[in-house]
Amino acid sequence: xxxxxxxxxxxxxxxxxxxxxxxxxxxxxxxxxxxxxxxxxxxxxxxxxxxxxxxxxxxxxxxxxxxxxxxxxxxxxxxxxxxxxxxxxxxxxxxxxxxxxxxxxxxxxxxxxxxxxxxxxxxxxxxxxxxxxxxxxxxxxxxxxxxxxxxxxxxxxxxxxxxxxxxxxxxxxxxxxxxxxxxxxxxxxxxxxxxxxxxxxxxxxxxxxxxxxxxxxxxxxxxxxxxxxxxxxxxxxxxxxxxxx
Amino acid sequence: xxxxxxxxxxxxxxxxxxxxxxxxxxxxxxxxxxxxxxxxxxxxxxxxxxxxxxxxxxxxxxxxxxxxxxxxxxxxxxxxxxxxxxxxxxxxxxxxxxxxxxxxxxxxxxxxxxxxxxxxxxxxxxxxxxxxxxxxxxxxxxxxxxxxxxxxxxxxxxxxxxxxxxxxxxxxxxxxxxxxxxxxxxxxxxxxxxxxxxxxxxxxxxxxxxxxxxxxxxxxxxxxxxxxxxxxxxxxxxxxxxxxx
Numbered sequence: 317x318x319x320x321x322x323x324x325x326x327x328x329x330x331x332x333x334x335x336x337x338x339x340x341x342x343x344x345x346x347x348x349x350x351x352x353x354x355x356x357x358x359x360x361x362x363x364x365x366x367x368x369x370x371x372x373x374x375x376x377x378x379x380x381x382x383x384x385x386x387x388x389x390x391x392x393x394x395x396x397x398x399x400x401x402x403x404x405x406x407x408x409x410x411x412x413x414x415x416x417x418x419x420x421x422x423x424x425x426x427x428x429x430x431x432x433x434x435x436x437x438x439x440x441x442x443x444x445x446x447x448x449x450x451x452x453x454x455x456x457x458x459x460x461x462x463x464x465x466x467x468x469x470x471x472x473x474x475x476x477x478x479x480x481x482x483x484x485x486x487x488x489x490x491x492x493x494x495x496x497x498x499x500x501x502x503x504x505x506x507x508x509x510x511x512x513x514x515x516x517x518x519x520x521x522x523x524x525x526x527x528x529x530x531x532x533x534x535x536x537x538x539x540x541x542x543x544x545x546x547x548x549x550x551x552x553x554x555x556x557x558x559x560x561x
Numbered sequence: 562x563x564x565x566x567x568x569x570x571x572x573x574x575x576x577x578x579x580x581x582x583x584x585x586x587x588x589x590x591x592x593x594x595x596x597x598x599x600x601x602x603x604x605x606x607x608x609x610x611x612x613x614x615x616x617x618x619x620x621x622x623x624x625x626x627x628x629x630x631x632x633x634x635x636x637x638x639x640x641x642x643x644x645x646x647x648x649x650x651x652x653x654x655x656x657x658x659x660x661x662x663x664x665x666x667x668x669x670x671x672x673x674x675x676x677x678x679x680x681x682x683x684x685x686x687x688x689x690x691x692x693x694x695x696x697x698x699x700x701x702x703x704x705x706x707x708x709x710x711x712x713x714x715x716x717x718x719x720x721x722x723x724x725x726x727x728x729x730x731x732x733x734x735x736x737x738x739x740x741x742x743x744x745x746x747x748x749x750x751x752x753x754x755x756x757x758x759x760x761x762x763x764x765x766x767x768x769x770x771x772x773x774x775x776x777x778x779x780x781x782x783x784x785x786x787x788x789x790x791x792x793x794x795x796x797x798x799x800x801x802x803x804x805x806x
Contacts, residue, residue: 323747335590345580352597356743359598360605498601502568 327355327363330397330516337396342427344419347393350476357497358514360557365521368552369513375544376473376493376509377409377526378537383471383491386411387441391418394475394515395428401519403437408526411473414465415442418478420457441465451488459484466490474507475515482506495519499553509546512553572600572608575642575761582641587672589664592638595721602742603759605802610766613797614758620789621718621738621754622654622771623782628716628736631656632686636663639720639760640673646764648682653771656718659710660687663723665702686710696733704729711735719752720760727751740764744798754791757798 318328334351337343380386388411390402406413415428422444432440441462442448449467451459458481461467472485475495479502485492486506494507495518504510511518529537563573579596582588625631633647633656640647651658660673667689677685686707687693694712696704703726706712717730720740724747730737731751739752740763749755756763774782 331591331594334594338590345583346576346593348591348593349576349579349597349600352594352599353601353604354597355594356598356601359743359745498604500604 327359331355334393334396337392340427342396342424342431343392344417344424351393354476354497354514357557361497361512362556362558363514365513365517366553366556368549368556369511369518370521371544372509372511372546372549372553373513373518373522374525374529374540376511377522377529378540379471379491379493379509380409380411380473381526381530382534382537382541383411383469385469386471386473387465387469388413389416389442389466389472389474389477390414390428391416391476392424392428395431398475398515398519399431399435401516401523403432403435404523405519405526406437408523408530412439412441412465412469413437414462415440416461416466416474416481418458418481420460451484454484456484474503475519477503479503479506499550499557504550507546509544510550510553512550512556572604576600579638579641582637585672587641587669587676588637589662589669596638599721599742599759602802606742606757607801607803608759610758610762611798611801613794613801614756614763615766616789617754617756617791617794617798618758618763618767619770619774619785621756622767622774623785624716624736624738624754625654625656625718626771626775627779627782627786628656628714630714631716631718632710632714633658634661634711634717634719634722635659635673636661636721637669637673640676643720643760643764644676644680646761646768648677648680649768650764650771651682653768653775657684657686657710657714658682659707660685661706661711661719661726663703663726665705696729699729701729719748720764722748724748724751744795744802749795752791754789755795755798757795757801 334348338348388406390413415425417424425444429440429443447463448460449463451461466472469490471491473493477494482503483506492507493509494503495511495515496504499512579593583593633651635658660670662669670689674685674688692708693705694708696706711717714735716736718738722739727748728751737752738754739748740756740760741749744757
């Protein structure tokens, strides 16, 4: 039991959640290391959702509402941290959810798929039964995607994505949206929209604004989308980091 | 196999080392998360040993050479990352090595002790057979220490220490020296000397300067030690971090 008075209470709760998920076998071997990196960046960000992050989230929700086939790509870490909110977001945005594991094993895919099904989300893509194709014929496991999901998507939201895969996705012409606490990562730089925030804050925030934006007319959404400049926004995101005593 | 051309090659090698150590059972459940935090801070530091870090290391080596009973406190992470260099440093400084685990289990202590013994370091302290006492009568597992080691030490080097334990140690009047990549951590702030560097670079660097400093006269070492101001040096360490694009 972590005392509520501990200066790192919220962060320690997430840490416990991740350790638990690791024991349950839904995470890759180095997933906890990735979580630790995120923790450090979030710490330097003050563990708050910044204005540039919110702006990126408005652009994200607008883009996904305007999309023909929006897909949320999930892995072990995202699922462990935010499965309920991911399902809620997919519902409100009418988006698909696809499992994409950097270190794919049938067993992990099966376990993660089961978690979505248990919560009533039956149509989970990227499972072992799903038809997977290689993006742009790149015969690399990093490039595999569900035929009805990411392979044919126009907008893909990829929380916590690896740099190699983000690079491959960025070459497809699809709109790639990343959630990444490191604004200097390859994933952050290669994406069309980069949300520099913790997924546990970002996904619920997007659920809320999606409820609002889906009532707006199309022109308004197009304007939000077109007004967004990822390079500028990443620069502003960087400025939010504090490495001062 | 990680290709040498990968932009994060060195860092990925360490990551593999840690995943391996985790599988071997020498790490605590959340040790990989801690490693990930370190990775992120090192990344922002440019993965280099800065001048303030070097200055802190000179003060460390001088303090340990002047000490009556200097002890190096080790845990699973430090051992996994730098065991050979730790033994070398203890030899050149004529220091003791003591196992101190934040989440202590007899099994992990046994495994770690075995690693030191296999490398010819027989007198490893803090083992299951060792006499442990509570520092300042604080009856908390965080406060346990070997009677001939940390309990009676005047200078203690604690790489990768937890904030709770650093706080307890800082109340003992001993000189506490931390190696911590986060210059804002409680451990960094509570210590008398804080080396903001990666242990895999810091320990070998100290082995080198120890060979030099042990040939110098005592007055020279006293001056190095007295010239050092941790607050100023931490401030300078912070300034070394880059969160710019």
